[in-house]
Amino acid sequence: xxxxxxxxxxxxxxxxxxxxxxxxxxxxxxxxxxxxxxxxxxxxxxxxxxxxxxxxxxxxxxxxxxxxxxxxxxxxxxxxxxxxxxxxxxxxxxxxxxxxxxxxxxxxxxxxxxxxxxxxxxxxxxxxxxxxxxxxxxxxxxxxxxxxxxxxxxxxxxxxxxxxxxxxxxxxxxxxxxxxxxxxxxxxxxxxxxxxxxxxxxxxxxxxxxxxxxxxxxxxxxxxxxxxxxxxxxxxxxxxx
Numbered sequence: 001x002x003x004x005x006x007x008x009x010x011x012x013x014x015x016x017x018x019x020x021x022x023x024x025x026x027x028x029x030x031x032x033x034x035x036x037x038x039x040x041x042x043x044x045x046x047x048x049x050x051x052x053x054x055x056x057x058x059x060x061x062x063x064x065x066x067x068x069x070x071x072x073x074x075x076x077x078x079x080x081x082x083x084x085x086x087x088x089x090x091x092x093x094x095x096x097x098x099x100x101x102x103x104x105x106x107x108x109x110x111x112x113x114x115x116x117x118x119x120x121x122x123x124x125x126x127x128x129x130x131x132x133x134x135x136x137x138x139x140x141x142x143x144x145x146x147x148x149x150x151x152x153x154x155x156x157x158x159x160x161x162x163x164x165x166x167x168x169x170x171x172x173x174x175x176x177x178x179x180x181x182x183x184x185x186x187x188x189x190x191x192x193x194x195x196x197x198x199x200x201x202x203x204x205x206x207x208x209x210x211x212x213x214x215x216x217x218x219x220x221x222x223x224x225x226x227x228x229x230x231x232x233x234x235x236x237x238x239x240x241x
Contacts, residue, residue: 032069038220038230039108042193044070044135045077047213048104052078054208057103059083063126063134064110065094074106097125103132111163112139112154119156123170133197133206134171138163140180140189144226163192171196175206180220180228190220190228 032040051057060078062070065086074084085102088094105126114122126134140160143153160178167174176194181187193215195206210216214232221229 029067029069029072032073038228039070039137040073041214041230042108042137042218043212043214044106044108045073047135047209047215048074048106049077050212051104051205051209052082055205057082057132059085059100059102060104060106061098061102061129062086063105063107063129064088064113065091067091068094070106070108097129101129101131103130105130105134107134107136109137109139111136112156112158114156116156119166120170123166127170127198130197133195133202133209135195135209136167136176136193138192140178140192141222141228142226160189160192167194167196172198173200173203173206175203175210179218180222182222188222190222 031037034040048057048060058081060074060082062068062074062085065071065088068086068091071084071086078084083102085098086094087097089097107126111119111122139154140157141154142157145153147153147155164174164176167176174194174196176192176196178187178189178192180190195209197203197206217232217234219231219233221231223229
């Protein structure tokens with residue numbers, strides 16, 4: 001299976017390739033393991049590890065994996081007999097979409113980089129490539145970086161309601177919510193996060209992931225200028241890789 005695109009929906013792939021080509025420091029794999037990496041703080045590998053203890057899984061795909069930081073973290077955390085793959089059309093090493101289906105697909109800060117005209121095709125490709133469920137994080141605020149053509153790197157900036165609609169159109173079941181607030185505690189969504197699947201039998205496994213990761217524990221505080229600070233509502237968040 002190749003990346004599902006038509007002629008007028010490839011600009012995000014070209015832009016991603018150019019961004020990685022122009023900036024070798026953009027999204028290096030080892031940045032995943034930095035304490036300041038907000039994506040790491042969500043505790044995705046640990047959450048999937050606990051899902052595997054609840055209901056054995058055999059394969060995980062990181063869709064839109066960049067240079068492979070989460071792929072490395074998953075390999076470090078999960079059992080060696082679990083197949084862990086990455087796909088990203090903007091990175092040569094990961095540019096071929098695997099043909100097999102996966103028990104879990106992660107999609108972290110990816111969908112906001114997709115052209116609006118291609119988002120349905122991308123979600124359908126993910127749906128058709130999984131047997132279990134998808135874990136997603138969608139950034140709702142502008143990126144710090146810009147593309148060569150002047151657009152913000154987050155091509156598809158949309159409110160949580162838009163993403164909830166898209167997720168519910170593509171998948172039959174979902175657990176999703178907003179994360180984000182201002183310093184005064186007023187709600188200010190900065191991420192739309194959750195899990196989704198096409199078969200109710202995976203609903204309990206999705207709940208295990210939400211509970212055991214930091215998805216339900218993170219506080220993201222918008223302080224201005226695109227800067228987001230974080231804290232945890234519970235102190236027992238030793239769930240990082």
